[in-house]
Amino acid sequence: MKNLKLPISIDPYKSAQRRLECNGYFEMSGLERLLAEVDKAESEQINVVVNFDVDEQGLIVISGSAETQVALTCQRCNEPFQQELKVKYCYSPVKDEDSAEQLPSHYDTVVLDENGEVNLRELVEDELIIAIPLIPKHNLSECSAKADTSWGELPDTLEKPNPFDVLKNLK
Numbered sequence: 001m002k003n004l005k006l007p008i009s010i011d012p013y014k015s016a017q018r019r020l021e022c023n024g025y026f027e028m029s030g031l032e033r034l035l036a037e038v039d040k041a042e043s044e045q046i047n048v049v050v051n052f053d054v055d056e057q058g059l060i061v062i063s064g065s066a067e068t069q070v071a072l073t074c075q076r077c078n079e080p081f082q083q084e085l086k087v088k089y090c091y092s093p094v095k096d097e098d099s100a101e102q103l104p105s106h107y108d109t110v111v112l113d114e115n116g117e118v119n120l121r122e123l124v125e126d127e128l129i130i131a132i133p134l135i136p137k138h139n140l141s142e143c144s145a146k147a148d149t150s151w152g153e154l155p156d157t158l159e160k161p162n163p164f165d166v167l168k169n170l171k
């Protein structure tokens with residue numbers, strides 16, 4: 001079961017009947033939208049755990065986790081750094097947006113495609129994109145920018161008056 005290359009799309013009903021549990025991966029190169037949001041990939045794979053199940057209400061549940069490493073640019077010092085993206089997800093598939101409203105709110109909804117399948121790779125990609133920090137930053141201890149610069153430096157034009165100038169004016 002380890003290191004199984006996952007199918008991009010999967011039938012959630014059949015998989016849930018079999019209570020399918022997968023531990024596998026997607027190739028990073030296939031996640032173009034994610035790649036567009038980061039400096040570069042630090043791993044060739046997205047590691048994915050996915051479980052298919054049926055809950056007590058008879059709803060299909062697609063849950064699991066995904067993780068990978070990417071490089072982002074620190075907004076404090078402008079240097080690249082490695083960031084781990086790690087997500088947990090819990091979805092229930094629906095036929096259309098209208099049926100999504102009837103789902104319990106603890107499920108995210110994913111709309112089935114015309115073949116009755118769920119695009120698992122797209123689902124995982126969406127989750128990972130959301131997990132990218134809005135303002136990427138090093139941990140403070142690892143950042144090469146001075147700690148105080150994150151609070152903003154006073155602009156040069158606001159220099160304190162030179163005390164000697166003040167004395168001069170008094171004369």
Ligand SMILES: [Zn+2]
Nearest residue numbers: 074077138143
């Ligand atoms: Zn930094």
